Structures are given as structure tokens and as C-alpha cells.
Amino acid sequence: MNAPNAAGWRPAMGVAGETRSATSSGDYGLMLEEALSFELGSADKCGVDLEKTRREPASGLTRFLRKAAPALPGLTEPETVRHYTRLSRQNYAIDLGPFPLGSCTMKHNPRLNEKMARLPGFADVHPLQPQKTVEGALEVIEQLADWLITLTGMASVAMSPKAGAHGELCGLLCIRAALDARGETRDIVLVPESAHGTNPATAAFAGFKVESIPATPAGRVDVEALKAKLGPNVAGVMITNPNTCGLFEPDMHEIADAVHAAGGYVYCDGANFNAIVGKVRPGDLGVDAMHINLHKTFSTPHGGGGPGAGPVVLSEALAPFAPLPFVTRGADGCIHLVEEENRGEGHDQAFGRMVAFHGQMGMFTRALTYILSHGADGLRQVAEDAVLNANYVLRSCEDLLPAPFADSGPCMHEALFSDAGLAEGFSTLDIAKGLIDEGFHPMTVYFPLVVKGAMLVEPTETESKAGLDRFIASLRSLAERAKGGDESLHSAPYYAPRRRLDETLAARKPILVWQGNPTESGTPSLSEIGGS
Amino acid sequence: MRYLPLTPADRASMLETIGVGGIDDLFVDVPAQARLAGPIDGLPAHASEMAVERHMTSLAAKNLSAGSVPFFLGAGAYRHHVPASVDHLIQRGEFLTAYTPYQPEIAQGTLQVLFEFQTQVARLFGTDIANASMYDGSTACWEAILMAARVTRKGRAVLSGGLHPHYGEVVRTMAKFTKDDIVSLAPELAADPDDNAVIASIDDATSCVVVQYPDVLGRIPDLAAIADAAHAKGALLVAVVTEPVALGLIEAPGVLGADIVVGEGQSLGVGLQFGGPYLGLFGCREKFVRQMPGRLCGQTVDAEGRRGFVLTLSTREQHIRREKATSNICTNSGLCALAFSIHLTLLGGEGLARLAAVNHARAQATFERLARIPGVTLLNAAYFNEATVILPRDAREVVRDLADRQVLGGVSLGRLFPVADGLHNALLVAATETTTDDDIEAFATALETVLVGVPG
Amino acid sequence: MTRYFSEDHEWIEVEGNLGTVGITDYAQGQLGDITFVDLPAEGATVGKGDSVSVVDSVKAASDVYTPVSGTVAAVNEALADQPELVNTEAETGGWLFRVTLSDAAELGSLMDEAAYKSYVDSL
Secondary structure, eight states: OOOOOTTSOOOOOOOTTOOOOOOSSSOBTTBOOOOOHHHHOBTTOOSSOOOOOOOOOOGGGGGGBOSBOOSOOBOOHHHHHHHHHHHHTTBOOTTTSOOOBTTTOOOOOOHHHHHHHTSHHHHTOOTTSOGGGBHHHHHHHHHHHHHHHHHHTOSEEEOOOOSHHHHHHHHHHHHHHHHHHTTOOOOEEEEETTSOTHHHHHHHHTTOEEEEEOBOTTSSBOHHHHHHHOSTTEEEEEEESSOTTSOOOTTHHHHHHHHHHTTOEEEEEGGGGGGTTTTBOGGGGTOSEEEOOTTTTTOOOOTTTOOOOOOEEEOTTTGGGOOBSEEEEOTTSOEEEEOGGGTTTTOTTOOOBSSSTTSOHHHHHHHHHHHHHHHHHHHHHHHHHHHHHHHHHHHHHTTTSOOTTGGGOOOSSOEEEOOTTSOTTOOHHHHHHHHHHTTOOOOEESOSTTSTTOEEEOOOTTOOHHHHHHHHHHHHHHHHHHHTTOGGGGGOOSSSSSOOBOHHHHHHSOOOSOOOOOOTTOOOBHHHHHOO | OTTOOOOHHHHHHHHHHHTOSSGGGGGTTSOGGGBOSSSOTTSOBOOOHHHHHHHHHHHHTTBOOGGGSOBOOOTTOOOOOOOHHHHHHHTSHHHHTOOOOOSGGGBHHHHHHHHHHHHHHHHHHTOSEEOSOBSOHHHHHHHHHHHHHHHHSOOEEEEOTTSOHHHHHHHHHHHHHHTOEEEEOOOOOOSSOSHHHHHHTOOTTEEEEEEESSOTTSOOOOHHHHHHHHHHTTOEEEEEESOGGGGGTBOOTTTTTOSEEEEEOTTTTOOOGGGOSOOEEEEEOGGGGGGOOSOOEEEEEBTTSOEEEEEOOGGGSHHHHGGGOSOOOOOOOHHHHHHHHHHHHHHHHHHHHHHHHHHHHHHHHHHHHHHTSTTOEEOOSSOSSEEEEEOSSOHHHHHHHHHHTTOBOOEEHHHHSTTOTTOTTEEEEEOOTTOOHHHHHHHHHHHHHHHTTSOO | OEEEEOTTSEEEEEETTEEEEEEOHHHHHHHOSEEEEEOOOTTOEEOTTOEEEEEEESSOEEEEEOSSOEEEEEEOGGGGTOTTHHHHTTTTTTOOEEEEESOGGGGGGSBOHHHHHHHHHTO
């Protein structure tokens, strides 16, 4: 576990199970504990200097005034900076090392993106300013839209959805609107059993009934089973391509033709677009709608769980139904913002509105920056390197960890393993927690559901060969320990800020908010604050 | 390419390990006719950091940024001063480049932040609990209506005419597909909000009433009276807060009887950003916890008995429940929630109350000055930092004329409610702690100029 | 008093026209630590095979199907505070709900204890 690396450097940690003497502070060197902000702060502290207003509230407001300030303690700036900096050190992040979560595409987040998003012309612009004062912002939306349309070979794109699942919803609502316009009430959506959970959830949310399509032993959609389900009540299919087993669906075009012939539409989950960007255009495969997770393929930061952004590219058939607001370049060459006020200007079939304002503008500036940095050639190289890295992991580990679809040919952006063949009582969880001690973030575990004990490794193009070799060495070492029945793995991780956490306790007796009271003089009354 | 670490030699050696001759051998599953032979035609090639920066900066320069001119827009997005430490801290790579905390042992930073955030939102809203955030206020509002339907097993929601029209549009759009029954009251130019009309619209089939507080015209509804009326008919009160700073000064909706409180958290820590990303706030009574949408972080202990935090109650969510999930939502707005939480930690409850008092005072100064302009009248009987003024002509034109004079002077109700009659002369004006006396004077002077010659 | 079992791993014990329903010890073992039980409303009319209750563990939510048609006569209130009873006393104190049977003939399609045991062994 603390073997020297290629350069001869040996980590100074102890070995698993070794007990260390307690410190009086509870901290261990740079391993720092941190209390809740509420336990650190007090009601009489504030990290913002504010003027004391001498005015009485307007008389109309008097009956609405609150009796006491919110019971939230404050902290001064140095205390605040230290609190969050100490907390940040309890997180793993891409900036620290590989984050090979399958289907999550944890790639490097270029800092130029952050710098551009913070230009006052983007960051400090109100969504309802008069159009002529925000022409640059609309141009960002239009330029990004143009890239997304070109890269996917589609007719149009709805930019406003807030995240991937929101984009899925947008795509399905476009399908609903198109069916409504045809006067049809088809209510079934077919979803492969390997699909991400958002697919069936979204279909249900959009008012469809979900029917499952089985997978073939080779990890692909069973085309014949799918065709057998097509009929006058099928609104469409939702297919992830490349799919959640990390494989390309070679029959996509045949599926699309069959679905179209039966009067349905093809929704493609674009979560894994990173594997094919610049190499394949989904529009050439017969897709009618596909969301693009800007936080995956186009590197906007995941931020510990959002915000995402999920524009949806649309075929000619669905384009008229895209929601408002909508940015378009008119025949006059000028960019137009279409809202409820002027929807008559060529967008009167819009199915409605999904968000306040214009969508994730801050993500658009970052994604456009990323795209311009890479260009058409660089994006193609991204897909190739991502696929190359995944296949390198697959072929470097398949002798130790069963890869259920390894014989199906190359994988795309992610390599899928299973825990079959580990010693009795050992499973994917042990490998995952062991990786934490090795200094890596674990892969996606127990997904897709069609493979028992699934381990889905997506290295992305961000990893160097040397970085992958270190990860592979750790994964192989853990596989060997689990095959050999190394019981210490059951208690991993040992070296993380926390050992395994009791999730059953958390779910049985949920504690979702801090129960204490602020220290000091209690909460001040408004008369003390107003200072009249 | 500066972002791609593999060298040509690496690629060659890796292909050899894999056992294929070239990269295209890894794309054999893609039908040959769909494989592109080279970079897509018509798109530019990669560019240096300097070149991209030049391009983006030129686009940014085409926008008139709020901080560069007298600025009075609100209507659901507010310009507040964000302390420098907030933006510094959210750019810590360990926050910025982490994923959803599915491995809690190495995500305690994000998880503890979410626990603190949930506590802050609950205390701000006066609710028992809150979730770890949603996409934005408008989507949180729709989720609240769905949740109210699950809780009450009824499906008729009444929307106040004071609800932000975008929120109303989102709700009506979604309800079209889910077949929920939505009753939308019309917005009216009155000094007081439409509490009586809301109360009169509640019947036994009503699952919830949705009331914005303060409402979109800046008026302040009597939530306690509406809550009583709703509860008497077995309906829930959903309060919508688009300006959370207001809750430093006016009573928390949960204290007044709201069962679910949702809102837009942008005002704290998150800049205007042309509308997103923002963050949806969602709080409610503890007894509804199993019906809540979105992520929840909960306290627990680790194997050594130390306090720690995990995502919990995830059986409500899509990755487990699939088509039976409470929502299809898969993410939250983590980084925005972090910014919100840091800003509120700096302020504390007392600081928030003081910030709110300053906001209200700046608004008082603004409306006193505007009301001195001939033909301009203040509509509201009460307001926090935003109110409606009635102009002698169409406010949409006035907004454009003001912009010509380098003043961003509010949001016209004609833009917000294009189909409603009788609102077109109304202008929604917001002031915050960033509004100076000079801004107010510049606005008033410009408004006087553009209104000259129009009969009052 | 007779006890029957379903292929969905519910048990029902019938006394007169009142049936008490729970999940089997085998089922609770498969689910792991139970964290929450969503129970039907008393007085609700249910049809054989309807999903009327949900049993949550940390990572799964499992539907419970009523093995008989009828009216929900009672639910096990103790589970609100002690969902773990479904683990520790699956076939006794961890019962979920009681149904007033509307069609006792439906019991004929269920298994007896011996048949259920061989069914489980075959899985």
C-alpha cells in the first residue's frame, strides 16, 4: 500500500489497521476536523460591514416585520475563509487526481472558462435588460447553439434546460407537442433496461408510460425485441448512445428507421457524447432529440453536484416545438430573442416555457470558451483520447477483473467490469473503498443495473498515460487483494477524512438540519439592528 | 492541445497494448457511413488561450453591465454586492471540481456545506427542513405544486396573480403535460395584492395555493390569512420567495403558516449572470419529508463514531425509484448553494437583517424621489426593495429610452405580462444596497427627460 | 388460523375474513436494513396484486403487493418509529397491514409454508 512509486518516493502513511496515538486537538497534521459554521459563529459576529440605516421602515411595512432576525450565527471574513478552506480539504476533486466515475465524464475544468464567465459583461448582466444592451450575451447563446447544431448534425437546439434530466424532459415534451399537433395520443415510451434512472423518471414525469426493452448478451439494445413493441401507442424510444455499458449501439440507424416507420420519435440520451464528439453526428443516425450535458462533454464544472446545463438538439420534425425563450439569427443577420411577447415571430408552436429567464448562461460562456479552445480538430481528439484511455484501462485489467462485454469489441469512453470472481464475501464496494485509500476517487459502482456488481470506469481524455498506469496498478492490486480474501478491505477506507458512514442510521432517523441554538446574546431584535 | 496530456508516443504505445493498429479500430462499431473522416467542415480549429480570451472579451464588451450604469432591475433577479471571499472560496478546486458526493468518506466538505445550507434555508424560511437546492426558483415552484398534490392527493392548484409570470408559465407548461388543474388569477394593478381573490378561489378540490411573497409587483400578501383559509379546505399554502434578502426584514413564511416555501436563492452569493445558473430553495414541514423532491443531506456517524454527513432518503430519487421517483431531478445547484451558504455565513442572521434594512431604506429613497416626478405614482401600499410605479405612457418604450441614456431603469410589466391588458404603463423598479444617491438622481433625471411632453 | 405465501414474498395470515400481511423473512434478508415503510391508508379498497405499500432500504425501494383483495382494516403503526421491526420480526411484529377479505377464494392461488420454502430454495 505504501510501495515506492516509479520515482522512488514512498508515502509516509502507516499501514491498514495500524493505530495512531490520539492528539489532544483531534486534528492529525494536515488532516483537520471542522465544526459546523453554527458552532463556530455567534449572533454578534458579521463578515460584512454594512451601514446602519437611520430610517424607520415605511409605515405600510410595519405589520409585516419579523419579530426577530433569523437564528443564524455569523462569522467574520477570516473565520469564514478558514471554515470553508478546511472543509474543502475533505473533498476529493478532479484537481487532485483521477475521478473515473463512469457516465459522469469528470474531465479537467479549464480555468480560462472560469475567467471568461466572470467578465462583467457576462456575469453582471440582468436577464431582463433591454435586448440592445445584451447583444453580446445573445451572441454567446447563438454561437454556442451553432456549434452544438453543427457538431450533432441536427436542425435546431433548445438552450434553456437547466441540466441533463431537464433536457430529457424538454425533448420528451417536444415529442408530446409534436404528437399533439398531429392529433395523436400515443402514451408509451420504450426505454432499455440498462438506461440511467432519469430516463424512466423523465418519461413518467412527462406523462408517458414506460415499457422496458431488454439488452442482448453483447450489451446492446435487443433490436428485435424493440421492433416487436412498436405500434400505434408508442410515442418514441429513449436510447443512450454510446450506452451505459460503454458500448456504441451499431444498430442505431435501423432502430431509428423502425421507430419512424411506426410513427414514433427517437430520443437519444447524450450523456456519453464525449466519446463521439467530432467523430459521429447523431443527426446522421436518425435521432430526433438529444440533450447535451455541458458539464460533461464541454467541461463546465460539476461543483459538487451542479449546476448543470442541458441544451437539447432537435430534428426538423421537433424543432418548431422548442420552448421559449429562443434565440435565433434572423434572415436579416441579426440575433432575435423570442419570448412570450413576440412568439408570433416564427415560434408560435413552442410548447411553453421550462425556466425563468434564459437558461444556464454562466455555463454557456464556459462551454463556448472550451469549444473555441479545442476547435473542430481538438474536439475530435478529445473523443479519440477518451476512447483510447478507456480501452487502455479495459485491456490492462480484464485478466484480473471480468469485463462482461470485452469480447463484444472495443469499448467507447468507459470500461465496464464486474465483481464476479472475487473471493467469497468480496464485492465491488470493497474495491471502491479500497481505491479511496489508494488516493483515487472510485469508479461508478453498481451501475448499470444489468451487470451484477458493476464497476464503470471512465477515465476521460484528461488522464495522462502515467496517471492511468498508476490507477491501473492500484486497481490491479485491489483486485488481487479481493481475490485473495484480504479481510482488511472490508473496513476500507482507513485514510480518508471519514471511515464508512452509517447510511441506515441517516435514513431511519433523518437529521437534516442543525438542531442547536446560536451562542452569545441570542438573536437581536429589529430595533437593535435598525439602530434608529 | 494544451488540455490533452497524451503525447503521440503515448498514443502509439497504448494502441499497441490494446492490440489494435489505429484509433479508428476503436470506433469499428460506428457504421462506416456515419463516421466522419476528419474534423467537421466549416468549424474553426483549436485556438490559444489568448485568442479565445480576445474573442470572448469582445462579446462581453457588447453588453451593458449592470455595475457600469444606474441600475434598477429586479423581477426575480437582484443585483447585490457579493463579498470577495465568496467567489474566491467557490473556486477552490476541491469544491469546484468535485462531483455529487456519492462517496461520502471523501466528500465531507461538500456534504457538510449542504447540511449547513439546508439549516440556513430552513431558518430563513421558517420551515422545519429544506433540501440541498434545485435548479432555480421557477422549477422549485412547479416541484412544490407536484408535492402538494402528492401530500393532499388532490390536483387543483391556485396561482396568485402576483406570482412571477415566468414561474406561472413554467407551471402551466408542465401542467399541460401532467394534466394537473391550474387556476391562474390575473395580475391586477392595485395597491394591495390579490389575497381576497386567492382565498375566494380555494375549494375542497384545491391541493395548494401558490402565493409570491413579496409578490412580483413588490406588494406583500397576508400569508397568515391565506394559510388559514387554505388549511380550512385541506389545501396547502406554497409561498414563493424570489428575493430572500426580504426575509431579513419581513416575517418568515413558515412562521406565518406556509406549508411549503420555495424560492430563488440568487440574491445571496450568486451574480446576475443573465439569468443562470441560479439556485432553487425548497423548505417544508418535516412530516412531508418522504414526499420531497431533490437531494437531501443528513447527519450520521462513521465507523469510528465520528459525526459525518451523507446523502440520504435517496429512495425518493430517480436512480432508485426510476419511473416512480418524486421527481426526475438528478442534480442540485451545488456550487450556487455553496455561494449562497458562504454569503449567509458571512452575514449571519443579524447581518442579513441589517442588509435588508439597508435595501428597504434605499428603496424608500428611490420611490420618494420618483414620486416627485409629475405623472409618476407609486402603486404599492407596502414594499420591501421593489415596487411598481405607474408612468404616463407605455413603460416598454420608457425602458428603451432610458437605456439610450445609459440608465437601466427597471422592468416593464408589458414585457413580463405581454397578453394582460392595462399593465403597460407600469414599471417595476428595484433598489438594493448597491444603489447610490447618485444612481437615484441619475435615474430620476433621465426619467423626467424621457417623460417630458407626455401629459400626466 | 392459516398462513399463506405469495411469489412476491408476502405472507398473509388469515383468521375469519381478516388477513394480516407482511413480507417474509427471506425477503427482508434480501432487502437489507429497512429504513422506512410506506403504509396504505386505512379504509382503502385494494385489489389482489396491487402495490399498496413500499418498503425502503438505504439503496432500494420495494413495492409490496397485497396478496388478496379487500379493504385495509389496520396498519402497523409501530413501524413509523421502528421500521427495523420488518428486519427483526418480519413474520410476527413486523407485519404491515390487515385486510378485510372480499374474496376468500383468492387464497387458493397462494402457497402454503412448505411450497413457499421449496420456491425460495429454487431461487
